Amino acid sequence: MTGLPFIGKIHTGIFHSTTRGGPPPRARARNGTRPMNAPTTVRLNDADNVLVAIEPIASGTGVAEGLVTSARIPRGHKIASAPIEAGAPVRKFGQIIGFAKEAIAPGAWVHEHNVEVHEFARDYTLGEVKPVEPAAAPATFMGFRRANGQVGTRNYIAILSSVNCAATVARQIALRAERSGLLDGFPNVDGIVPLTHGTGCGMAADGEGYELLERTLWGAACNPNVAGVLFIGLGCEVLQIARMTARYGLKDDPRFHWMTIQDSGGTPATIEAGLAALREILPRADAARREPLPASHLILALQCGGSDAYSGLTANPALGEAADILVRHGGTAILSETPEIYGAEHLLVHRAASRRVADDLLARIDWWRDYLARTGGQMNNNPSPGNKAGGLTTILEKSLGAVAKGGTTPLTAVYRYAEPVTERGFVFMDTPGYDPVSVTGQVAGGANILCFTTGRGSAFGCKPVPSIKLATNSDLYRRMETDMDIDCGDILSGTTIAQKGEEIFRHLLDVASGARTKSERLGYGDNEFVPWQVGAVM
Structure with missing residues (x-):
């Protein structure tokens, strides 16, 4: 397998073909058997055996593809679209997100009560890596030039x-x-x-x-x-x-x-x-004085926290689009949270610029396997109760949505926690999934701006680096508008990933030039410096 099948679908395929100038998802029924005004559901990839509910659906309701729900389906959760035998893979984004604990009938609610995780083989071959096409007109922002050549967005x-x-x-x-x-x-x-x-x-x-x-x-x-x-x-x-x-x-x-x-x-x-x-x-x-500087000096930390099922549909792929734009302008985007790429690491391997980069990434995955074995943990402990309530069933599902933050450009380097990031383009830093610890490593590595996606509503700031909050759904944005900088929920009703990615990128430039984020206005950032503590406390 090569390329990024699920990210390609997210950007250009089945789901978003209904929002690029066409009718909203509610109007689409793939086989014409859907009742009038049926609840909105989405199929993300032709290979999937689940649909995603875009709104709550009562038991006994007719939905797309002639299905009738056999249980109440919360918003963002999954519905079986075909029979799934016990032990068979459950697929979303065209990828494996878990395995059926028992036989699952079409129309059933698919969640942690009937899905489990165990090891399975993944394809770690390198894909075709295409060079990044530079932006036609380099973007600029107003930054602080340091004597050592670094550039700051704050002082x-x-x-x-x-x-x-x-x-x-x-x-x-x-x-x-x-x-x-x-x-x-x-x-x-x-x-x-x-x-x-x-x-x-x-x-x-x-x-x-x-x-x-x-x-x-x-x-x-x-x-x-x-x-x-x-x-x-x-x-x-x-x-x-x-x-x-x-x-x-x-x-x-x-x-x-x-x-x-x-x-x-x-x-x-x-x-x-x-x-x-x-x-x-x-x-x-x-x-120090602000001066016009090229966007190539921006080092963007990519984060998600308080994720929900919409994270992989809206805010994360939109942030990935913004990261791609930044990379085309010569800048750097840092993806992190190693436990939250587990199960999706093969997609990053396909994008590795060299076998050495791929092996560096897999070495970090192996380190985590050993670390968890020594401490009695397991990768699938990662989805929090809030993640699960928002529709994320397993770490595999969460990871597949999380890697979308990294866009589609080649993976050029892998760094250990808090190592100085010197390579341009899309890179990875090994960090835990716990947001304050992860961001602390990225900031220590040189990130000068941060984008943070959230579906449940995360309260986070990060002095000395401005944190831009992206809401995955419009309900969250309305409830926490004082905390959220950008609403990505409109992707579900007509805005394209490309349009939202461009909006995020332009907002990045404004914030890098001194515009204050919501978290800065609220005074966040004094308590979020949390170095990763490993080893014995003696």
Whole structure:
């Protein structure tokens, strides 16, 4: 198998052929036996043996293809469109999303009560990789050019704690700076953000866990949206600031200041010393000015959280379209959340630019299998109760919708958590599926803007990186309009994936140029720095 069969259908095939200038899905019946005004259902691929209910359907209702429901079907959930024998694959998007626990009759509700997951063979051959055709007219945005060649979309000062013991002092410095009016007179600084966490000690001083945390802290400090950094430590912790700065070759750089509570003489003295350091950093940070820069400098983090069955139909493929547009403009899009590509990783392998890239991705999948075996977990634990209530039955189904965020361009590189992203184009970073931890890795890798799709309604922000929220359905958008930036639910009623992708891309440019997102206006972002903690707590 080659290519991306389900993504191709989502973009150009059966479902969206009804919304590109034609009648809405309600008007289509594939075999002409559908009753007048029957509830809306969608078949996503000719190979599927389920339909998707676009609205709630009562038991005993006639729907498309001559089917009559034998149970109540919640909105976004699946209806068997053909007999499915016990043990046979259940297919959606033209892909396997699970296996029937028992025989499932046409018209039955298909969900976790009659679907299970077990291992099955997937095709990991490389597909035909076509070069990306560059955009005819390069897009631009107003960004901050850094001395090292990076480009920021925001201009923050960050206060990072090396250990949980220094978190209170880091937060107190930021709070005192805000309350004292220290930022007055520095209009080009977006704010002072404390990036604190719950680890840094009680861990091995070498090995995977230590290196991952150190890499994350250093990457966050070097994010292009950060103009100045103050590191605060306790002094006796395992993760030593001096060791970190030596490892990364930091000498005399006016952007970076660091101190420890023990060496500074205690908490009040450290807070005063921190405020004095900020007074030195602020004028340099405020000297930055926005200027027109090509969109190739944008590094877009792709995220989904609080997903529902619409995620793979609307917001995720629309974001994938926007990611494709960005890649054609020379930019970078980072797909992550390794547990949420499980079962769909073969589709990314088909897009790998080389066998090495494909093997790097599969190596991360193998790492997760081993990690879960050691910790007693399993991949199919991933769909949350909210995901399941929204119509997602298995991790396979969730993953097939999640990878749509990555669009269709070649996969050019695979990165470990929080590694610096240096390759242009579509890339993958290994992270957990838990949103704050995943985004923290992407930001540490250099992402300067974020798009976050949600179907259930996620409350999330990410200082120092602006987070754009995409609602998968219009009901959610109306209920949480104060939190949601873009409504992708109109894809179900006439807007095409291409049109919505272009809308998202244009909004990306506006936000990158300084327009504030809903989450920024609401003050989100001070509590979402959550480094991935692996290994023993000692």
